[in-house]
Amino acid sequence: MKVGLYMCGGERPVSQFSLGLGYLASNCAVEDVIIEMASRSSLPGYDMIGLSANAWGMKEAYDIMKTSNVPVILGGQATLWEGCRDLGFAHVVIGEGEEALNKILRKEVSATVIEEKPMRDIDNLAFPMRGNCGKTVPVLTSRGCPYQCNFCSSKTYWHGVRFHSAEYFMKEVEYIASQYPAATELYILDDLFIAKPSRFSEIHGLWMKGGWSKRFTLESFVRSNMFTEDIGKAMKEMGFRNIRFGAESGSNRMLKLLNKQTTVEDHQRTIDIACKLKLPVSASFMHGLPGEAEEDRQATKDFIARNRGRLQVRGDYEFKAFPGTLYYSGEDLLKTDMRVR
Numbered sequence: 001m002k003v004g005l006y007m008c009g010g011e012r013p014v015s016q017f018s019l020g021l022g023y024l025a026s027n028c029a030v031e032d033v034i035i036e037m038a039s040r041s042s043l044p045g046y047d048m049i050g051l052s053a054n055a056w057g058m059k060e061a062y063d064i065m066k067t068s069n070v071p072v073i074l075g076g077q078a079t080l081w082e083g084c085r086d087l088g089f090a091h092v093v094i095g096e097g098e099e100a101l102n103k104i105l106r107k108e109v110s111a112t113v114i115e116e117k118p119m120r121d122i123d124n125l126a127f128p129m130r131g132n133c134g135k136t137v138p139v140l141t142s143r144g145c146p147y148q149c150n151f152c153s154s155k156t157y158w159h160g161v162r163f164h165s166a167e168y169f170m171k172e173v174e175y176i177a178s179q180y181p182a183a184t185e186l187y188i189l190d191d192l193f194i195a196k197p198s199r200f201s202e203i204h205g206l207w208m209k210g211g212w213s214k215r216f217t218l219e220s221f222v223r224s225n226m227f228t229e230d231i232g233k234a235m236k237e238m239g240f241r242n243i244r245f246g247a248e249s250g251s252n253r254m255l256k257l258l259n260k261q262t263t264v265e266d267h268q269r270t271i272d273i274a275c276k277l278k279l280p281v282s283a284s285f286m287h288g289l290p291g292e293a294e295e296d297r298q299a300t301k302d303f304i305a306r307n308r309g310r311l312q313v314r315g316d317y318e319f320k321a322f323p324g325t326l327y328y329s330g331e332d333l334l335k336t337d338m339r340v341r
């Protein structure tokens, strides 16, 4: 049997690469199954199709399912939308998919909706299939986030955070170095790479001991309330060429409403530390937030203006109420434009 895996929602930059599908492929342990990353046009050649979709990929997932004459399985954050469950997908896999896909392929499950308990030790996973990579290779060193921002579905999807050990990560770095000799950068896709400072410190030690800063630069997300000068120094030493954080707003009133658990002062401190260390720093913001008043919007503009030349703004996204968040109020993902601009 040939299974094709495809990420819905259009072409994406490496920062949004679906390593989730790569883990499904490399952790498939069913005999006589060939599992591959597919393009949209190659999907008709498979005996079964596995789709991953986020909220804005739901329409494409539905189109594929409607025009396919083989079973189509849906996974990814779009499954937080209950409306996807009775549309005609052979299976809807909620949450982690590795074990669920193995059970489906072994015909051990017949229910449409399958929800496995979150895997306890993610170090048991094989490294993901990545296909062709250029100079930048995506890496996932944890699943989920310990925070609970009201606009974010991470907590609903992952039920908290689990980490790969520092040793697992370093073995994966060695593997990437051998498999992708032309690669020069690791793009860490974690919600929050520094979420566990003790693990970060261990990774820093192993990275420096192995001389990896001569081989790879890195990029990842931090969080302004967690960022310290010591973390910044360690990141700089490791070869981080940029740090990013989700600032969302320059108004403390909005940050509180969003349950961001960070403040404008934390944002400023992060930028100041990064500038002091000559570590390029970028942040993303959101507009059109529920409860956002003109003065909040102005506070964000003022914050950006105050940091001109010191902070790169990487995105000022229009707010969308995604399923699995506090703000979701029943939008139909087949009828609503959920694309973030």
Ligand code: SF4
Pocket: 145, 146, 147, 148, 149, 152, 153, 154, 155, 191, 192, 223, 246
């Ligand atoms: S927005 Fe970022 S920090 Fe907040 S819960 Fe989501 S992943 Fe975590």
